[in-house]
Amino acid sequence: MSTKRAKLEQREKRIVVAARSVFLKHGFNKAKMSQIADTAELAEGTLYLYYKNKNAIVKAVVADHWQHITGEADRALSASENSFEQLQALAEYHLTMMVKHWRVIELGYVLYYSHSDDAGENSGVDFKRTYAALFDRLIERGQDKGTFAKDLSLPFLRDLFYGTLEYAARTLILHNKPEDIEVNIVQLMNVLRPHLSGETTAQADTDTAVLKRLERAVRKLERLR
Amino acid sequence: MSTKRAKLEQREKRIVVAARSVFLKHGFNKAKMSQIADTAELAEGTLYLYYKNKNAIVKAVVADHWQHITGEADRALSASENSFEQLQALAEYHLTMMVKHWRVIELGYVLYYSHSDDAGENSGVDFKRTYAALFDRLIERGQDKGTFAKDLSLPFLRDLFYGTLEYAARTLILHNKPEDIEVNIVQLMNVLRPHLSGETTAQADTDTAVLKRLERAVRKLERLR
DNA sequence: TTTTCATAATGAGTTTAACTCATATATACA
DNA sequence: TGTATATATGAGTTAAACTCATTATGAAAA
Numbered sequence: 001m002s003t004k005r006a007k008l009e010q011r012e013k014r015i016v017v018a019a020r021s022v023f024l025k026h027g028f029n030k031a032k033m034s035q036i037a038d039t040a041e042l043a044e045g046t047l048y049l050y051y052k053n054k055n056a057i058v059k060a061v062v063a064d065h066w067q068h069i070t071g072e073a074d075r076a077l078s079a080s081e082n083s084f085e086q087l088q089a090l091a092e093y094h095l096t097m098m099v100k101h102w103r104v105i106e107l108g109y110v111l112y113y114s115h116s117d118d119a120g121e122n123s124g125v126d127f128k129r130t131y132a133a134l135f136d137r138l139i140e141r142g143q144d145k146g147t148f149a150k151d152l153s154l155p156f157l158r159d160l161f162y163g164t165l166e167y168a169a170r171t172l173i174l175h176n177k178p179e180d181i182e183v184n185i186v187q188l189m190n191v192l193r194p195h196l197s198g199e200t201t202a203q204a205d206t207d208t209a210v211l212k213r214l215e216r217a218v219r220k221l222e223r224l225r
Numbered sequence: 226m227s228t229k230r231a232k233l234e235q236r237e238k239r240i241v242v243a244a245r246s247v248f249l250k251h252g253f254n255k256a257k258m259s260q261i262a263d264t265a266e267l268a269e270g271t272l273y274l275y276y277k278n279k280n281a282i283v284k285a286v287v288a289d290h291w292q293h294i295t296g297e298a299d300r301a302l303s304a305s306e307n308s309f310e311q312l313q314a315l316a317e318y319h320l321t322m323m324v325k326h327w328r329v330i331e332l333g334y335v336l337y338y339s340h341s342d343d344a345g346e347n348s349g350v351d352f353k354r355t356y357a358a359l360f361d362r363l364i365e366r367g368q369d370k371g372t373f374a375k376d377l378s379l380p381f382l383r384d385l386f387y388g389t390l391e392y393a394a395r396t397l398i399l400h401n402k403p404e405d406i407e408v409n410i411v412q413l414m415n416v417l418r419p420h421l422s423g424e425t426t427a428q429a430d431t432d433t434a435v436l437k438r439l440e441r442a443v444r445k446l447e448r449l450r
Numbered sequence: 451t452t453t454t455c456a457t458a459a460t461g462a463g464t465t466t467a468a469c470t471c472a473t474a475t476a477t478a479c480a
Numbered sequence: 481t482g483t484a485t486a487t488a489t490g491a492g493t494t495a496a497a498c499t500c501a502t503t504a505t506g507a508a509a510a
Binding site: 257258269270272 | 495496497498499500
């Protein structure tokens, strides 16, 4: 029994591996089912015994990638206990990964934007969920430890974090400057640091406090003359 | 002669209008050339006299949208002279537009991720260029006026700005909460403000140093009476 | 007004590639 | 070894983008 199931899973895996190489080489639209079949050394019809259609195959390829990536990112985090350092490590890992595996990320978007009604169960972005959850957990831990402010909006921060990094990845790829990854990370952290530690409002408070205190003192001095 | 050219342009326009409605209703993949032809009241073959292929038609639809959008955004900016207010207005306009016209934005991505070699001249993201340039100009003006710090990285800021807003738009659409647009804008501005005006950690340090020094001086004066 | 010519429109026909299904082969089990 | 069940095959079907030989249109010449 275990042999049978193992055999099936092995063949599924083989299709996914073949599909990835073909998709990466040609992109979704130009990748032909016949090529995938050839690469996997199977007949074209056999593919349809394992996956409903072409979309289902990319979905498997992309899901596989995000799952792998989640494991790696999790390990990258455990290198430090400090929440800021963890955040920086996640940002660094994420941006590096995006630049390196951009073609796979793209496949995910093709899937997402194809609006295939067959999608049914999951719409094709679910893999990202567990991955994105790493960020949420990190922030919440930081809040529990008192490193991060309590009044942060998690959804907004998540959008800021991943949105910025994705656009940064696109820019880096467009200008072919993978060496600028570090620069981007430093800047992102500079933007986030004061916000996360709640300095902004606190800072504004001290500013007005300084001003009021100064005004009082000056008025007193003027009266004394 | 002007009549002839006008007639051709009018027909191009008619195709684009028909195509937009069909694409918006069904999405790129499920939109059929035959439907577009029907809607435009033309034969299918006629479409190909005006546009090379399906991709060329979406490209026209998307280009049309970004051009329109650029005009509107520019007008939204001219309401204020203050750089921070202009930035906020742009963010607000952009996010509102993204949420409202998400389907058109999506069409742009389908085009972008299709990797059609026929793309030739422009890769399909060029429309965005002039639009994104509004942001660059705004920042540079702010720097000239001394409102914004000089040592900002424009590419990074641009990625942060548009990346965050796009992800925020996705989140708003996903949870169907268009009323949260304002909340997102306020938060983005809170993050950007200190960074743009150059209030780095060093700044915060000097602030508290000033406060302490001032407190000492004032106490001394008060003791003197 | 009629003829001519160039330009534009048409839709039946071609092509391509995803997907199906009747048939063939392998595998497990008695 | 024989039979039943599961798995694999690839020729055949289908759908939709795109082509092209034919037809319509409309402006200028006769």
